[in-house]
Amino acid sequence: MEFLKYQHLERFGTIEVEKIETGECYVFPKIDGTNSSLWLNEDGILQAGSRKRHLTLDNDNAGFYAWAMKQENILAYLKEHPSHRLFGEWLVPHSLKTYKTDAWNKFYVFDVCIDKEADEILHEGDSKLKYLHFETYKPLLEKFEIGFIPPICKISDASYEDFVEHLMKNVFLIEEGKGIGEGIVIKNYAFRNKYNRQVFAKIVTSEFKEKHEKKTGSKLRKGSGLIEELIAEEFVTTALCEKVHAKIVLENEGWSSKFIPRLLNTIYYDLITEDCWNIVKKYKQPTINFKTLQYFVFNKAKAALPKVFGE
Numbered sequence: 001m002e003f004l005k006y007q008h009l010e011r012f013g014t015i016e017v018e019k020i021e022t023g024e025c026y027v028f029p030k031i032d033g034t035n036s037s038l039w040l041n042e043d044g045i046l047q048a049g050s051r052k053r054h055l056t057l058d059n060d061n062a063g064f065y066a067w068a069m070k071q072e073n074i075l076a077y078l079k080e081h082p083s084h085r086l087f088g089e090w091l092v093p094h095s096l097k098t099y100k101t102d103a104w105n106k107f108y109v110f111d112v113c114i115d116k117e118a119d120e121i122l123h124e125g126d127s128k129l130k131y132l133h134f135e136t137y138k139p140l141l142e143k144f145e146i147g148f149i150p151p152i153c154k155i156s157d158a159s160y161e162d163f164v165e166h167l168m169k170n171v172f173l174i175e176e177g178k179g180i181g182e183g184i185v186i187k188n189y190a191f192r193n194k195y196n197r198q199v200f201a202k203i204v205t206s207e208f209k210e211k212h213e214k215k216t217g218s219k220l221r222k223g224s225g226l227i228e229e230l231i232a233e234e235f236v237t238t239a240l241c242e243k244v245h246a247k248i249v250l251e252n253e254g255w256s257s258k259f260i261p262r263l264l265n266t267i268y269y270d271l272i273t274e275d276c277w278n279i280v281k282k283y284k285q286p287t288i289n290f291k292t293l294q295y296f297v298f299n300k301a302k303a304a305l306p307k308v309f310g311e
Helices: 064-068 072-080 134-143 160-167 205-216 227-235 238-252 257-282 290-304
Strands: 024-030 034-040 046-049 084-090 107-115 129-131 153-156 183-187 201-204
Touching: 034 064, 034 072, 046 064, 046 072, 064 107, 072 084, 072 134, 107 134, 153 160, 160 183, 160 201, 183 205, 201 205, 205 238, 227 257, 227 290, 238 257, 238 290, 257 290
Parallel strands: none
Antiparallel strands: 024 153, 024 183, 034 046, 034 084, 084 107, 107 129, 183 201
16 A cells, blocks of 8 residues: 555635535544645555655654554554555644643644545545545544544534534643644545545644734735735745744754745645645636745745844
8 A cells, every 4th residue: 555645635715615514524633733644555565645745764844753653553554454545633733832731742633534446536636535424434533542533513514603602612632721723624525525535624723813903904914916926825824934934844843944935935835735726716716926926925034033043
């Protein structure tokens, strides 16, 4: 079994997850660690991945693979279910630092998947993974005492306001009195989007608060009105900038100003790869000067992280 990436969670309200709220949804806490996965290769040897790459003991990710190799219950689970992949969050310090002391350095499964057969892949770019329903994988994980993220609730035909209400109740693993978690993930297991893909949605706490403040006018900034500036203003959120910065700090076990070019370009890269379709739909196929867009993205990133850039 080859390394496979976990799907990209789409922002709730975008075209990719339009009407996901219709029907029964499971609302899960979103926790702020590092995306990780575990599976067995053809020889029955435990394999591990980060969000983007296959891990080795010599090229690990915050010690996840080394930790996983010692977990007999996980190996026993995968031996019994060799076609399964475990996707979860390896909780190490990242952007959010308010988790309980005993929550750190643990793996919390948020999805269990099986590789699709070739004839199940409908078109190029479709997911190669079949996601098991929570009620299916929950007892399987419990049998082997593997930690997982439980849903906050089940809700049918919900509104945005309903989801925000549960977002504000997300205190999973958070120290008492230290606010709420990173966000929520919305899964409607029966939902397929207009492109016939199974996708999940997210609402990120810091992005919600930032957009709410903009709507109330407290952060509204007058600009030139260029389409590139409008895009950067909306899509380059403080949450995105902080998350990219935290990943670089984690990977390099610290921060140095020499990482600034990487930070800026990664933020720009994430905008292009993750939000291009949303930008096209929102602004009706705009003509974009990408050099100008990069300029405004870099400026927005610098404004979002004043301590990093010494401003």
